[in-house]
Amino acid sequence: MRRRYVINGQAHDLVVTRGANGVFHVSHGERKFDIQGKALADGRWQVTVDQRSQAVWIAAQGDSRFVHSAATGAIEVEVIDLSAASGGDRAGAASDLLQAPMPGTVIAVHVAVGDAVCVGQPLIVIESMKLETTLTAPRDARVKAVHFSVGNTFALKSTLVTLQDL
């Protein structure tokens, strides 16, 4: 599997596959090495890298692994799952269509076509069933189109504002 480990701010991308007899094959860029681990009685791990073994202390917490060996001292390793959502910060990141969450009427429009807006900036205020809602920009963008003006009514999921890249 693919994994990114960050040590001292430097990213190391690894590919780990299974070998025979508890050995794992690790690919690190052009370099390949075999590793094996064995738990020791005193709580340490004997970690073998290509036949060279050292005893280390390992602790884990959340996305961090802490490793101590006599040679390296304590090193923190941050684990990043490359298979997890890369790109956008949340699944299904910001989109360019601002949709009406309910049918209603436009009571205020704060932007015009061509305006640059930043994330969170109020774009349009709608009223529906006595509720006033301000819709804000989901990301930094430019206003491509405003589809309704003050006083217009619209249906559920109508696209009220369309954004585009800055």
Add this chain to the structure above:
Amino acid sequence: MFQKVLIANRGEIALRILRTLKGMGLATVVAHHAVDADSPAVLEADESVELHGLTPVAAYLDIARLVEACRRSGAQALHPGYGFLSENAAFARALDAAGIVFIGPRPDSIELMGDKVRARSFVAQRGFPVAPSAIEDDDPASFVERARALGAPLLIKPSAGGGGKGMRIVRDLAVLDREIETARREGERYFGDGRLFVERYVERPRHIEVQVMGDAHGQLVHFWERECSVQRRFQKIIEETPSPALSPAQRHAICEAAAGIARAVNYRGAGTVEFIYGAGGEFYFLEMNTRLQVEHPVTEMVTGFDLVREQVRVAQGEPLGYTQADIAQLGHAIECRLYAEDAAHDFRPATGDILCWRPPSGPGVRVDAGVREGQAVSTAFDPMIAKIICHGNTRAQAIERSILALEQSVLLGLTTNARYLTRVLRHAEFRAGQADTGMLARCADELRESLTPGDIDLVLASAVLADRELLRAVHAIPAMHAAMGPWRN
């Protein structure tokens, strides 16, 4: 005689004091903030009292509540440790008024030495060496002129400051006015006092301090010197004794000067007189700390005395019972301060949970620590985790033992300066005994972390083996496919 002592401190020093008190057969109470409820000192003490405050630090500074805590617990004496209220004259007086023995010096000694300008003046008047200086208070109008007259390089210091805070070095007199204004503003902002004094700055200064102990009967001895030149951001991280900088004659001169200064104030209890020592062998009084210092263990390791025990005995009114001739330096001791900080990023404090703590052990190794596995380290307090003190027959042996002890110290869960300390111990300048207070800044590049590819492989391998999710995914591949590997037809 008192039977019960309250410790108004935390962490390693609270535990260290506690152990000596127990050894003396005294009952112990530890006053603590909730955040320290599970700390080793609190758990080992006979009793504990919870303190409250807007912040954890504020809790340890609450004079009224501490006095109350003593009363309620029946403690007849209080040991303030270092930092917090240990050099607070008002606190000492409040305890006196409440009939509780303050294990420390007299309030007026604290007051005198707490005012850097007064202290300096006092010391100079009695003929002890002080750095050429210009004190603003003497004549505010001519202050800047007098400062300029000292000649570069100069050190601007806030009168109310201490511990290295707020100091500015001026090498070019052209900027002196500007630097003075800045220092004044900072003094007002951080210490509530904009008064300044200016000293001639000693290039490549070394920090030498002398441990003194006086009883209530007029006897005072010194316990020889400590060198604390290895500093980052004006804070000591490695201390040792004896100082490799001093010849026997110089040692004698400095220690006698320190003892003389302490005698001049009729000092009672433990104290440390700090000096700046220059390359030419000149030394100047810097300040006197009227409390037990963090680095006192190195003195204990070479002299064989328990300084906390002596403090308690003096507080109980006992005479010292030993003379200067009874105090010798045997071998060499080095203390390394293990801090929760990131040496790679300007030593910024590190936080996290202590997932694994295995202190070192071995011949000549002493560890003063106040942490527990599972403890959370936050920025609420000073980030010192432990002190690792190593004694050797020679300086070289003490260095080797210190390096080994640091390598064997296992602290996982947050970044520490352990590896940084070993790099300093290995550095040629330190090994040659030539470190000055500017060494760490000057040698920053050489002291940078460098991991070999083999080191990185080992760390990556360990991370993989501890990565349950990764191993689960790797094992999810059916055996035959794993054995076939990346075959393509």
Add this chain to the structure above:
Amino acid sequence: MKRIDSRIDTASEAFRRNHQAMSAIVANFRERMEITRHQRPPHEIKRVRAQGKLLVRERLDLLLDPGTPFLEFSALAACEDYNGEVPGANVVTGLGVVSGREVLIHADDSSVKGGVWYTLTPRKLARLLDIALENQLPVLHLCDSGGAFLEELSGVYIEGGRVFRNQCLLSKAGVPQIAMVFGHCTAGGAYIPALCDYSIIVRGTGGVFLGGPPLVKAATGEEHTADEIGGCDLHTQVSGTVDYPADNEAHAIAICREIVAQFKPATKSYLPERDAEPPYYDPDEMLGIVSPDHRVQFDQRELIARMVDGSRFHEYQPAYGTTLICGYAYIWGYRVGILANNGVLFSDSSKKAAHFISLCNQNRTPLVFLQNTTGYMIGRNYEMEGITKDGAKMLMAQAGSEVPKFTVITSAAFGAGYYGMCGRAWDPRMIWAWPNVHMGVMGPDQAANTLADVKIAQLRRKGNEPDADEMKALRQRVYEKAERESNAYFGTSRLWDDGLLAPVDTRNALGMALSAASNAPIADPRYGIFRF
């Protein structure tokens, strides 16, 4: 189980000659594979990159579990059609491992002509989905196609329907499918993600629509961009046609991998019974055993010895029906029943085959057919013995089998022997041919001679004498056409098999196939009427 005693002399002249010739054939095969898979005009690569897309095999590298095998099907589909301009028929299909799960993959290759569908394209996809249905394997679709090739509409029209029908049946059978929309899914292609259980679309480049911008403009006069008609946000937010929006291709693949990890674990109808063991003899020696001339006989036991675990083989009826070898062996730890031709099929070998096939069905042993036959024996005596009905019994047993069947044609496959030994039409779970193979109703020589004989007889009936040169030219023409149409590449181009294999790759291909096939249950066998 006893190891096969190999009688091959690797130092002999015949061995060395075979090895040299066969190595050249294999080298040529590997080169053609390399070109088909990777050689693309630079301007096409540039176009793909400019669109912000990855190449199809780059997507597979991110999708498949690292360090796992991938068995590609019909890589050389369309290699002898469409002027060789449509590598692999513009799709990559195969069997691999994703998130620890065996899955089938359909990946459009838009690096040639935008990945449009020729007639062979949906045929290749329908075949993949047939494999999915028969083996109950999930399918991952990596969609990125320009739609039907406008000059092949009629072919695509009919073949395409089968793809969608198979998708529906796969879903009906409870087998999951996931679509990742990297490019366009137009017209019929839009149904691919719509018929999947899960679908993911890449913002900006992905689009799903029954009609694209030009069609919409032509139909209604409306002018919209592809994104506006059926892009990511429209389908993931408004219409609900696609489940997951993705910011980029790597993100889409990552989401797919996570979904696969949630599939319920496969239920296996059989498992490896032993630890795998590589063959005792060197598989490379197969190249010296087989002659490039399919008329030259060799002992298939020697091939078996270089394919199965430990070269161990338990031969059934070793003394009877000796032109067909039957026996048990293990491949990658899976027990298999092997039938391998050592010549023409006779009555006894046909009956032996039928009996052995029944035994394997009874003890749930998958069958492996190693084909090298010129058919069933002909002649009066053989007819009197009942060769026709004995062949029929073999067909009946083979067709009634419920255990998985796998076929590898090693040298020759002519006549009805190809049928009896589980040819394409008889639903082997997977079928492959080696690149040296020749197959057809009859061999090129036979075809040329037979047609010449018929022509000569025809002329003579009309009272004419055949012209020698004309006859020679006729023979030559027929021979060449038959030769061309009987070689392995011709067949693989038309999807008569699931791909060509280099001999040394056969063992791994069978291992993967056996593992994949175990995802489907095995019913009790039931046969039709045996004409006794």
